[in-house]
Amino acid sequence: MSVQTTTGTAAETRHDDSGRRPARRRGGAVRRAPWLLLAPFLLLFLFTFILPIITAIGSSFVKVSRSGLFGEDGVTSRFAWFDNYAKALADGNFVASIWRMFLFGIVQVPIMIVAATVLALLLESASAKWPGLFRAAFFLPYGIPGVIATILWSFLYVPGLSPIIDAAKWMGLDVDFLGSGTVLWSIANIVTWSYTGYNMLIIIAQLKSIPGELYEAARVDGASPWRIARSIQIPLIAPALVLTTVFSIIGTLQLFAEPQVLQSVAPAIDSQYTPNLSAYTTAFSYNDYNVAAAQAVLIAVVAFVLSFGFLRLTNRKSS
Amino acid sequence: MSTKELTRDPAGQPTKKPVKSGRRRASTIIVTGVLVVVGLYFIIPVYWVFVAATKTTGDLFGTFGFGFGKTFALWHNLGHVLSYDGGIFVRWFFNSILYAGVGSLLATYFAAAGGYALAKYKFRGNNTVFGLILGGVLVPGTATALPLFLLFSQLGLANTYWSVLLPSLVSPFGLFLCRIYAAATVSDALMEAARLDGAGEIRIFHTLGLRTMTPALVTVFLFQLVGIWNNYFLPLVMLADTKYYPITLGLKNWLSQVNRLPEFYELTTGGVLLSVVPLGIAMLVLQRFWRGGLTEGSVK
Numbered sequence: 001m002s003v004q005t006t007t008g009t010a011a012e013t014r015h016d017d018s019g020r021r022p023a024r025r026r027g028g029a030v031r032r033a034p035w036l037l038l039a040p041f042l043l044l045f046l047f048t049f050i051l052p053i054i055t056a057i058g059s060s061f062v063k064v065s066r067s068g069l070f071g072e073d074g075v076t077s078r079f080a081w082f083d084n085y086a087k088a089l090a091d092g093n094f095v096a097s098i099w100r101m102f103l104f105g106i107v108q109v110p111i112m113i114v115a116a117t118v119l120a121l122l123l124e125s126a127s128a129k130w131p132g133l134f135r136a137a138f139f140l141p142y143g144i145p146g147v148i149a150t151i152l153w154s155f156l157y158v159p160g161l162s163p164i165i166d167a168a169k170w171m172g173l174d175v176d177f178l179g180s181g182t183v184l185w186s187i188a189n190i191v192t193w194s195y196t197g198y199n200m201l202i203i204i205a206q207l208k209s210i211p212g213e214l215y216e217a218a219r220v221d222g223a224s225p226w227r228i229a230r231s232i233q234i235p236l237i238a239p240a241l242v243l244t245t246v247f248s249i250i251g252t253l254q255l256f257a258e259p260q261v262l263q264s265v266a267p268a269i270d271s272q273y274t275p276n277l278s279a280y281t282t283a284f285s286y287n288d289y290n291v292a293a294a295q296a297v298l299i300a301v302v303a304f305v306l307s308f309g310f311l312r313l314t315n316r317k318s319s
Numbered sequence: 320m321s322t323k324e325l326t327r328d329p330a331g332q333p334t335k336k337p338v339k340s341g342r343r344r345a346s347t348i349i350v351t352g353v354l355v356v357v358g359l360y361f362i363i364p365v366y367w368v369f370v371a372a373t374k375t376t377g378d379l380f381g382t383f384g385f386g387f388g389k390t391f392a393l394w395h396n397l398g399h400v401l402s403y404d405g406g407i408f409v410r411w412f413f414n415s416i417l418y419a420g421v422g423s424l425l426a427t428y429f430a431a432a433g434g435y436a437l438a439k440y441k442f443r444g445n446n447t448v449f450g451l452i453l454g455g456v457l458v459p460g461t462a463t464a465l466p467l468f469l470l471f472s473q474l475g476l477a478n479t480y481w482s483v484l485l486p487s488l489v490s491p492f493g494l495f496l497c498r499i500y501a502a503a504t505v506s507d508a509l510m511e512a513a514r515l516d517g518a519g520e521i522r523i524f525h526t527l528g529l530r531t532m533t534p535a536l537v538t539v540f541l542f543q544l545v546g547i548w549n550n551y552f553l554p555l556v557m558l559a560d561t562k563y564y565p566i567t568l569g570l571k572n573w574l575s576q577v578n579r580l581p582e583f584y585e586l587t588t589g590g591v592l593l594s595v596v597p598l599g600i601a602m603l604v605l606q607r608f609w610r611g612g613l614t615e616g617s618v619k
Binding site: 029030031032033034035036037038040041042044045047048049050051052053055056059119122123125126127128129130134136137138139140141142143144145146147148149151152153154155156160161163166193197225256257261264276279280283284289292293296297299300303304 | 343346347349350351353354357358360361362364365367368371379380383385429430432433435436437439440442445448451452455458462463465466467469470485486488489491494519520521524545548549550551552556566567568570571574575578587588591594595598599601602603
């Protein structure tokens, strides 16, 4: 703070030296510049983020009713308070889909973050050979779109096509990737496959920022690699871990492409398997945009509360 | 400074090596072994699709998945993919390039300008604007897609190139990164010097700001590129006409027909291979740029 104010006054005095008028003109330009620079982003942001959010919230409170047998007597819409929310929350399948995503997240997110951390530490350790090659291999799936990754894995899940199921059969195992009890974890596998390398790279970036002196000091003190990982690396990569966890939580509640694509081979996935699939079905199969809007708002609120709660929790722990 | 250099070079390295080399070799073998196993997990599905794309539909079901089939049908399959339905696959491919390429370029530029403005100027509303945008990072993209469709269909924009392109131009996370990076790297003194030389604020951004922020811009560009390329929900909601489809939507469209027409197995596996290979190469080449900017801003 103090630094900023001193440089500010220094600049002002310099302006005063060079005469009044240019200083004022320049001041105006400096005042206008940030808004000019922000304008394109802000306009698009308002148009594609804020406006839809307001529209969604607005239409989630509206009830549209059609009069006449086939709606031929016109459409009336009225303010309906929380009717759409009540309807969404009374829908057992929608609520079940949210709980399903909780279960999914509680299992999948920690597995993925731990795996990403371990891989990052191994790749950055002195014992790793060809770290660049492995890093590229682990990161590769991130470049494959979720839909295509799911198409890929669905081939590996379907009996008759899957060499994995064939190989398991030779060993006397009968695996079913698409049953009602297992398909959720088959989706978890696709998500883990897609995003572990990406999270690993964020963690590696943070690891690279640890100053070398810290390692030197630890080595001089005779610390083992394990001790260095626990006492230096993990505490210092905590911000990256928080970031990746928050993104994973948001990602979990947004899950859509994987279950939607797997639906065609897995009858266990119904049209309301995840919250997003629910909202999509409500909007486009049942044409009930208002309840769908309420569902979208509920998903956003849950994602917001969860990621915010997690940030608060980790902040409290560190302070 | 001087003590650090003293301990590092003469004393540290040479004495350690002979003592620990046995243990070090053992741990190298273990660590590399783990990395190989994990690497197989990540690579095998891609290997499978390569093998599958070389097979006829009969071989796909009749022969072992990880081995090659009786006939090598790769060229036949790929030709089929490229020519089917008047070359619609090629069109999807170029649609994807249009959405992802143009979208991420412009998104990066807008995010850079915004992030730079928030980092380098003190003005009223600075924190409010930033808070609003940060909130945008946390809002699930899919929550906005449905209302965006309603909005766009009222404006007549749904089912056009614009309906996918416009939302792709906004990257709140990119702006967030640019703001951190600009605050840490763009020098106030240089900006002031440029001002005294008579350069306008916008020109200072283009010459000084953009150049200094290049590492962060590469990261933002790559993020947005992959994000748009991978986006499925938005085009699915927006587009009804297959000629506007990106590649992801097109392949899903083919996959959903395999139950009626088994020839679509060949088309889907061939199409998946064609879309995975260029991306795979791009990933291998680009991944080293990935770390730049992500945390660099927070270091300095």
